[in-house]
Amino acid sequence: MTSVTTAASDPPPVQAGEGKPRRARGEQTRELILQTALRLFRERGYAETTMRAIAKEAGVAVGNAYYYFDSKEHLIQGFYDQNQAAHRAAVAPVLAAERDFAARLRAALHAGIDVNAPYHAFAATFFKTAAEPSSPLSPFSAESSPAREAAIGIFRDVVEGSSAKLDPELRKELPELLWLGWMGVVLFWVYDSSPDQRRTRRLIDGVVPLVDRLVALSRLRVLRPALRQVTSLIATLRNDT
Numbered sequence: 001m002t003s004v005t006t007a008a009s010d011p012p013p014v015q016a017g018e019g020k021p022r023r024a025r026g027e028q029t030r031e032l033i034l035q036t037a038l039r040l041f042r043e044r045g046y047a048e049t050t051m052r053a054i055a056k057e058a059g060v061a062v063g064n065a066y067y068y069f070d071s072k073e074h075l076i077q078g079f080y081d082q083n084q085a086a087h088r089a090a091v092a093p094v095l096a097a098e099r100d101f102a103a104r105l106r107a108a109l110h111a112g113i114d115v116n117a118p119y120h121a122f123a124a125t126f127f128k129t130a131a132e133p134s135s136p137l138s139p140f141s142a143e144s145s146p147a148r149e150a151a152i153g154i155f156r157d158v159v160e161g162s163s164a165k166l167d168p169e170l171r172k173e174l175p176e177l178l179w180l181g182w183m184g185v186v187l188f189w190v191y192d193s194s195p196d197q198r199r200t201r202r203l204i205d206g207v208v209p210l211v212d213r214l215v216a217l218s219r220l221r222v223l224r225p226a227l228r229q230v231t232s233l234i235a236t237l238r239n240d241t
Contacts, residue, residue, distance in 0.1 A: 030068045033058050034082070037075045042122035046072070046129055073136050073143070076126075080147035086115045088154055095157055101164035102212035105178065108158050109185060109204045113197065116189070120197065123190045139183060152179045167218045174215070181211070 036058040040049045051072060055065040069075045087108075094107035116123070129137055136143035156175035159166070166174065185207075189200040 026068075029060065029064065030078075033060065033065050033068055034075060034078050037072070038079060038119070038122070041126065042119065045125045046076075046122075047125075076130075076137050077143060077147065080144060081150070083115060084147050084150035084154070087112050087151070090115055091154065095161055099161065099163040101158070101162035101215060102208050104158045104162050105155075105211060106204065106208045108154055109182065109208070110201070112182065112186075113189060113200060113204070116186070117197070120189070127187075127190050148179075151182070152176055155179050155182070164212075164215055166215060170215070170218045178211075181207075 033054060037049065037054045040054055040057060044053075049072070051065055051069075052062055054072075054075070055062045058065065069078060090111035091108045094111075095104055098104055098107070126137075129135055130139070132138065135141065138144060139148055152175050155178040158178065159171060159174050185200065185204060188203055189197055192200045194200075
């Protein structure tokens with residue numbers, strides 16, 4: 001599923017050579033609508049911001065706003081997609097140069113906070129909507145699956161490109177476990193009122209060595225029964241969704 005919607009009918013045909021400029025204008029308009037929506041969500045709150053208000057602020061017709069996004073929920077899905085792309089780009093230099101698992105994980109977590117930092121003021125009010133189990137904005141919803149898989153993919157890169165020696169079963173499930181841990185960090189960050197969310201940074205720096213140690217211990221024979229229970233539980237929960 002993508003966050004971009006289709007129009008009720010196909011746009012009129014274009015002459016040869018016109019397609020690229022028209023697509024470029026379309027992407028610019030889409031980006032304008034998305035950035036305007038995010039600004040209004042920060043200023044007015046998610047619930048109080050309407051598609052009509054977004055279109056007015058962006059200087060486009062309401063119908064044009066709905067051409068690119070079916071609803072406010074689709075706008076948020078667009079933000080999720082953009083956010084994951086920015087997160088991946090931010091951590092890419094470290095992942096390309098570093099093989100130590102702890103260093104890679106620390107970089108990924110800090111990069112995620114860096115990317116989300118401009119939206120901290122908006123995060124708390126938005127979280128009240130996203131936290132509803134039935135909300136399509138939940139990070140666990142079917143609608144959010146593309147962004148969720150992209151996020152898990154970042155942690156998969158953290159694991160696969162590292163020099164860590166892992167139990168094979170843990171290697172398979174660790175990216176999703178790390179993503180779940182990241183969701184916990186994000187929740188802490190949402191309500192972190194310290195200057196520049198320094199407590200969240202300290203949390204990351206404190207947790208990463210513990211995760212690194214647990215990963216290193218995963219190959220010990222004595223821990224394998226417990227490890228199998230964890231991986232089996234994850235598989236069961238995944239199949240039940």
